Amino acid sequence: MKVAADIPSYVRCRHVCGASLAASRCFKFRRLVKEVSDEELFAPGHRGCAGCGCTVAMRLALKAAGRNVIVTHATGCMEVISSPYPETAWRVPWIHVAFENSAAVASGVEAALRALGRKDVKVIAFGGDGGTVDIGFQALSGALERGHDFVYICYDNEAYMNTGIQRSGATPYGAATTTSPAGKRSFGNKTFKKDMPRIAAAHGIPYVATASVAFPLDYMEKVRKALSIEGPAYVHVHASCTPGWGIASEKSIEVARLAVDSGMWILYEIEHGKARVTYKPTVKRPVAEYLRMQKRFRHLTDEHIAVLQRYVDERWEEVFGGD
Amino acid sequence: MPHRDVMHGSRAVAEAVKLCDVKVIAAYPITPQTHIVEDIAEMLANGEFDAEYIMVESEHSAMSACIGASATGARTFTATASQGLALMHEVLWIASGMRLPIVMVNANRALSAPINIWNDQSDSIAERDSGWVQLYVETCQEALDSVIQAYRIAEHQDVLLPVMVCMDGFVLTHTVEPVEVPDKEQVRRYLPELRLPHALDPEHPVTMGSLGDPNYYMECRKQQEIAMEHALRVAEEADEEFRRVFGRGYGILEEYNMQDAEVVLVTMGSVAGTIKETIDMLGSDVGLLRLRMFRPFPKEAVRRALRNAKVVNVIEKDVSMGFGEGALMTELKSVLYGSDIRILGTVAGLGGRDITTEHVRQAIERAERALRGERVEEVAWAGLKEEAL
Numbered sequence: 001m002k003v004a005a006d007i008p009s010y011v012r013c014r015h016v017c018g019a020s021l022a023a024s025r026c027f028k029f030r031r032l033v034k035e036v037s038d039e040e041l042f043a044p045g046h047r048g049c050a051g052c053g054c055t056v057a058m059r060l061a062l063k064a065a066g067r068n069v070i071v072t073h074a075t076g077c078m079e080v081i082s083s084p085y086p087e088t089a090w091r092v093p094w095i096h097v098a099f100e101n102s103a104a105v106a107s108g109v110e111a112a113l114r115a116l117g118r119k120d121v122k123v124i125a126f127g128g129d130g131g132t133v134d135i136g137f138q139a140l141s142g143a144l145e146r147g148h149d150f151v152y153i154c155y156d157n158e159a160y161m162n163t164g165i166q167r168s169g170a171t172p173y174g175a176a177t178t179t180s181p182a183g184k185r186s187f188g189n190k191t192f193k194k195d196m197p198r199i200a201a202a203h204g205i206p207y208v209a210t211a212s213v214a215f216p217l218d219y220m221e222k223v224r225k226a227l228s229i230e231g232p233a234y235v236h237v238h239a240s241c242t243p244g245w246g247i248a249s250e251k252s253i254e255v256a257r258l259a260v261d262s263g264m265w266i267l268y269e270i271e272h273g274k275a276r277v278t279y280k281p282t283v284k285r286p287v288a289e290y291l292r293m294q295k296r297f298r299h300l301t302d303e304h305i306a307v308l309q310r311y312v313d314e315r316w317e318e319v320f321g322g323d
Numbered sequence: 324m325p326h327r328d329v330m331h332g333s334r335a336v337a338e339a340v341k342l343c344d345v346k347v348i349a350a351y352p353i354t355p356q357t358h359i360v361e362d363i364a365e366m367l368a369n370g371e372f373d374a375e376y377i378m379v380e381s382e383h384s385a386m387s388a389c390i391g392a393s394a395t396g397a398r399t400f401t402a403t404a405s406q407g408l409a410l411m412h413e414v415l416w417i418a419s420g421m422r423l424p425i426v427m428v429n430a431n432r433a434l435s436a437p438i439n440i441w442n443d444q445s446d447s448i449a450e451r452d453s454g455w456v457q458l459y460v461e462t463c464q465e466a467l468d469s470v471i472q473a474y475r476i477a478e479h480q481d482v483l484l485p486v487m488v489c490m491d492g493f494v495l496t497h498t499v500e501p502v503e504v505p506d507k508e509q510v511r512r513y514l515p516e517l518r519l520p521h522a523l524d525p526e527h528p529v530t531m532g533s534l535g536d537p538n539y540y541m542e543c544r545k546q547q548e549i550a551m552e553h554a555l556r557v558a559e560e561a562d563e564e565f566r567r568v569f570g571r572g573y574g575i576l577e578e579y580n581m582q583d584a585e586v587v588l589v590t591m592g593s594v595a596g597t598i599k600e601t602i603d604m605l606g607s608d609v610g611l612l613r614l615r616m617f618r619p620f621p622k623e624a625v626r627r628a629l630r631n632a633k634v635v636n637v638i639e640k641d642v643s644m645g646f647g648e649g650a651l652m653t654e655l656k657s658v659l660y661g662s663d664i665r666i667l668g669t670v671a672g673l674g675g676r677d678i679t680t681e682h683v684r685q686a687i688e689r690a691e692r693a694l695r696g697e698r699v700e701e702v703a704w705a706g707l708k709e710e711a712l
């Protein structure tokens with residue numbers, strides 16, 4: 001991606017305008033594309049699966065952040081695939097300590113930068129959904145509440161993937177994982193996804209956003225905004241996982257996009273308490289379409305699908321109003 | 324200028340933190356450590372020195388924040404005890420594995436259950452394999468001085484390991500003693516600014532905490548072991564230099580009344596004071612060997628100190644359950660393997676049970692009976708209420 005002039009007219013702006021506008025004509029899109037660095041700070045050659053959506057979340061966040069950043073990371077897929085000694089995908093200073101403490105480590109980094117008079121350096125903490133909504137919940141809550149100037153990015157692939165697809169608090173209703181398998185007496189995961197962005201927002205922090213790897217400009221702009229705002233920011237990026245979701249590698253982004261277009265995932269931001277939807281699908285696609293593309297949902301009956309559709313409709317109504 | 328004052332052990336530690344120009348402090352309350360972080364908070368509130376003070380939400384996060392801060396190149400401090408130290412267990416190994424010169428004071432306290440806030444040393448002894456240098460102090464003065472020495476050891480380029488200064492909870496933390504507070508400029512000269520060779524810095528990006536597969540892991544551990552060996556030498560040098568600059572030192576172990584002693588009591592921490600008192604009171608020719616450094620274990624120095632001993636009785640505030648004796652006793656047996664020294668043990672003071680001069684006298688008597696060739700219990704529990712078992 002270099003200059004907007006290179007963008008063919010059939011590329012639609014998915015940034016704010018949905019499918020209505022050719023990207024080359026959208027000024028916001030053009031500005032962003034121009035500003036996006038072509039420097040790869042998350043280097044290729046890592047060991048992520050082909051089609052991994054989560055690596056996209058790493059790469060784009062660093063494009064938005066630039067070089068002047070220190071990254072802390074929770075144990076999980078992205079940590080493991082990016083840092084097998086003596087190789088590393090990280091061209092910025094990076095530290096992984098344990099599974100549940102990325103936010104606490106970031107607190108220390110941020111405090112040290114302040115103590116050493118290096119206010120120019122930004123801090124990003126990454127964690128998977130397990131490392132964020134489950135085991136790292138307390139450390140995250142503490143760091144948000146204390147007001148550290150950092151950005152926490154949860155890349156949410158909706159299960160513990162690194163250990164072989166076990167359910168987490170972010171696993172959606174009905175998804176089959178190895179600890180919530182579908183069977184004669186089970187339809188998969190029995191609970192609904194923990195609403196982590198809202199919990200983060202309840203800390204009264206200046207910036208919270210949801211994002212998706214299928215909407216790269218929207219995501220990058222949110223990361224950039226999160227970094228520019230003083231104080232803690234939380235970005236929750238929905239990111240596909242090919243083996244975990246049971247999808248073909250070339251479908252990875254398509255499925256992630258359908259999550260948003262069906263309302264299973266909603267893109268918004270809350271800036272200083274003011275919520276704003278950043279993308280409204282022009283056509284609301286049926287949840288069934290999204291589910292059918294993934295092996296983890298394949299066992300679901302019409303009844304379960306109807307439950308999920310109702311869940312989505314309620315949230316859609318709440319966010320977008322009647323449709 | 325150095326000045327003398329009377330203060331609690333906790334205050335003495337806070338004074339040391341202030342003197343050392345610590346940049347980042349992570350704080351979480353737990354008895355009997357709390358006064359340390361409270362005193363530091365008060366000093367910061369009064370503008371006595373400048374540091375970032377992170378009031379974390381758990382000890383796990385306290386150590387994690389220290390790891391982050393230390394990895395960024397800042398001098399870092401935290402303090403804990405007992406349950407807090409146990410909660411840190413996971414990250415203690417990571418701090419040492421990442422070779423970060425964090426200094427932590429552990430106010431030794433018993434572990435639950437039953438919950439007990441009083442002193443023993445099971446908490447830090449349980450962490451003896453975590454790759455931290457461990458110092459055990461006898462007095463409030465030594466606590467202050469050891470924190471300063473700890474940074475010098477931890478930050479030495481041949482070491483780069485975290486150091487835990489262990490002080491007996493209540494017995495030292497809550498006890499008022501006369502303490503000399505060194506001069507800040509002198510401390511600055513003794514303790515140059517931290518230079519962490521692998522610090523996180525956008526100018527020189529490094530990857531820390533990477534995956535070490537079976538091809539690499541063992542070498543990391545061996546390097547840590549080598550750093551531990553260096554720590555032994557560096558600690559001795561740090562103490563000698565400390566003596567030169569400040570006029571007092573401690574060695575990595577202390578010998579008391581050891582000339583020609585055939586019976587020697589071995590211990591760590593504040594109970595050494597009671598033991599010395601008892602020896603003096605009885606006019607006994609029994610010696611005392613106090614280990615100030617438990618990790619790395621000063622094997623050679625211990626062998627040398629005990630070369631004339633015939634019977635040793637280890638008085639310690641911990642027990643390795645299922646092994647029937649304290650860890651120090653076991654380790655001493657290992658260090659003295661092949662010698663004729665008879666090694667006895669005394670488990671004492673668990674959960675804050677008082678260790679009295681009478682208990683010490685009994686320990687001496689048992690050792691002396693062994694010296695005369697009488698049969699004695701190998702391990703005794705001092706002050707145990709047999710009738711309550």
Ligand SMILES: Cc1ncc(C[n+]2csc(CCOP(=O)(O)OP(=O)(O)O)c2C)c(N)n1
Nearest residue numbers: 075076077099128129130131159160161162
């Ligand atoms: C304290 C602790 N418990 C469990 C593990 C094992 N573990 C490592 S990664 C992981 C799953 C990570 O899941 P998530 O945070 O969702 O990241 P993902 O792998 O899906 O990217 C687990 C359970 C660990 N490393 N540490």
Ligand code: SF4
Nearest residue numbers: 048049052077241242
């Ligand atoms: S398992 Fe999933 S999250 Fe992990 S590297 Fe593969 S696609 Fe990415």
Ligand SMILES: [Mg+2]
Nearest residue numbers: 128129159160
């Ligand atoms: Mg996950």
